[in-house]
Amino acid sequence: MSPQILITGAPGNVGSEVVKALQAKGIPFRVGARDTQKARQSLGDNMEITRFDFLDRETYDASFAGIERLFLVRPPALSNVERDIGPAILAAIKAGVQQIVFLSLQGVEKNAIVPHHKIERLIVESGVHYTFLRASFFMQNLSTTQASEIRDHSEIALPVGQAKTSFIDVRDIAAVSVYALTENYDEDHKYTLTGKEALDYFQVSEKLSSVLFRTIRYTNPSILHFVWKQLASGRKLGYTLVVAGLYTLTRFGNATSITHDFEAVLGREPISFDQFAQDYRHCWQA
Ligand SMILES: NC(=O)c1ccc[n+]([C@@H]2O[C@H](COP(=O)([O-])OP(=O)(O)OC[C@H]3O[C@@H](n4cnc5c(N)ncnc54)[C@H](OP(=O)(O)O)[C@@H]3O)[C@@H](O)[C@H]2O)c1
The missing domain is CATH 3.90.25.10 (UDP-galactose 4-epimerase, domain 1)
Incomplete structure (x- = not known):
């Protein structure tokens, strides 16, 4: 079956753990990486990896084809949301993505300066289903x-x-990500992890x-x-x-501050x- 989930931010910290957790559950997915060779070396050969670069719009069509759910990581070097992140989000939704699980930041709701704040707003305004992981x-x-x-x-x-x-621990963020992508994709959530x-x-x-x-x-x-x-x-x-x-x-x-969103979602301690x-x-x- 063609994958319906696209993972960005792999082979980064959280993206790599999301990949491992999906593999452990046997759920098909596609990785969108800007350097596919490096991603293959790091993540292994047994998965679909396509070239995806936020900064190269020509990579969007093949990355988003057939995808319904997107795990979105904002690369730390990209801070201009309108120019560098927004176009990919809008292209994903246009291509049929119905849910975005976004790796955000604890306290983002009170901090309009960080790019994650603008990204969350853009996603909410787009009308797509979302889960924000405010880590x-x-x-x-x-x-x-x-x-x-x-x-x-x-x-x-x-x-x-x-x-x-x-x-x-990023392994815990990955566990909530996989729950959101596979079991809870038609509701909207904001979790502070x-x-x-x-x-x-x-x-x-x-x-x-x-x-x-x-x-x-x-x-x-x-x-x-x-x-x-x-x-x-x-x-x-x-x-x-x-x-x-x-x-x-x-x-x-x-x-x-400590929250209990993690336990509430997964029923175990972090x-x-x-x-x-x-x-x-x-x-x-x-
Ligand atoms: N560190 C913290 O304590 C913390 C806490 C809360 C939230 N966050 C947020 O988490 C995010 C970072 O997550 P992380 O640590 O898992 O990431 P990471 O390890 O820094 O990895 C970033 C990933 O993004 C990829 N990437 C870089 N530029 C790209 C581009 N132009 N197009 C496509 N992919 C690109 C990188 O690919 P390459 O491998 O090719 O470089 C890498 O796989 C940031 O938004 C950060 O603000 C971090």
């Missing part, structure tokens, strides 16, 4: 973006002071230290120092400012930080 910070930021500083320098250098973050506890980075460092049997230090830099270090390591200014903005909000307590640290400890070992 807290990913635990996997520590095993991807922060991995080398933890592995090579045994430190975490994020500018969030003593504020707590209600981290969620957090883990079951909020931790500050001193606690995160202690937990990592205990699974790694060495001391991981939280250096607690100032925002300015963080920005300077990011730029010195070659990160682009626009990206650095967005990330610094998000961590500034976190510093002021915006990422602490994955704990301790479990995540055990499962990903290889990422921080030399």
